[in-house]
Every structure is written in C-alpha cells, then in structure tokens.
Amino acid sequence: MTCVVFRKQIKGCEYEVDFLFDNVSIEKILFITDQQSISTIKNLLIGRWEMLIETSPNFKIINPKVQIYMTSGNKYNDRETQDIIDILLFKSFDN
Numbered sequence: 001m002t003c004v005v006f007r008k009q010i011k012g013c014e015y016e017v018d019f020l021f022d023n024v025s026i027e028k029i030l031f032i033t034d035q036q037s038i039s040t041i042k043n044l045l046i047g048r049w050e051m052l053i054e055t056s057p058n059f060k061i062i063n064p065k066v067q068i069y070m071t072s073g074n075k076y077n078d079r080e081t082q083d084i085i086d087i088l089l090f091k092s093f094d095n
Contacts, residue, residue, distance in 0.1 A: 017048040022056045028091050031068045032084065038070060067091075 020029055033041045045066055052059050069087065071080055 013044065014048060017044060018051060021048055021051075021058055022053050025057045026061060026064050026066060029066065030084070030087055030091060031066065032071060033068060034071050034073060038068070041068065 031041060031045070049058075049064060058064065067087070069080075069084055
C-alpha cells in the first residue's frame with residue numbers, strides 16, 4: 001500500500017488499512033511512505049491494529065511487525081523500485 005504524502009484527512013487510507021489487516025497476513029503487507037508522512041502512518045497503523053475483527057488472520061498476533069519502506073521523496077528512483085520489487089517478491093513466498 002502506498003502512503004506517500006499521506007494526510008490525516010484522507011479517510012480512505014483508514015478503510016484500506018482495515019481491509020488489509022482484516023484479510024491479509026501481516027507478513028505479506030508492505031507499506032510505502034515518505035519521510036513527511038511516517039509519523040502519521042505509524043499512528044494510523046497502531047490505531048487500526050486495535051480495530052481488528054475476530055476473523056482476521058492477524059487477530060491473535062500480540063506484537064505485530066509491520067514493514068514500512070520509506071522513499072527518498074515523492075518520485076521513486078530505479079534503486080527504490082528494485083528494492084520494493086525485491087521485498088514484495090520475498091513476501092510472496094511462504095516463510
């Protein structure tokens with residue numbers, strides 16, 4: 001999920017995070033953001049984690065580890081693109 005230049009007023013991100021947390025194992029999720037939005041994203045993720053539904057594959061996880069990739073700015077460069085692809089490929093395999 002890309003959360004670059006995230007702002008608190010964008011409520012759609014809350015819905016998307018809820019959907020991901022409720023339907024996708026946390027090990028398979030990668031959040032992408034920038035330096036400007038990192039603290040807001042962290043607060044969002046902590047708050048949304050507390051709203052998990054009982055049928056979530058993450059419901060019984062006590063200390064979740066969310067992976068966040070921080071970009072260098074609003075435009076991705078080739079190195080960052082390759083890093084993101086590598087992370088997503090790794091996440092696609094069963095650990």
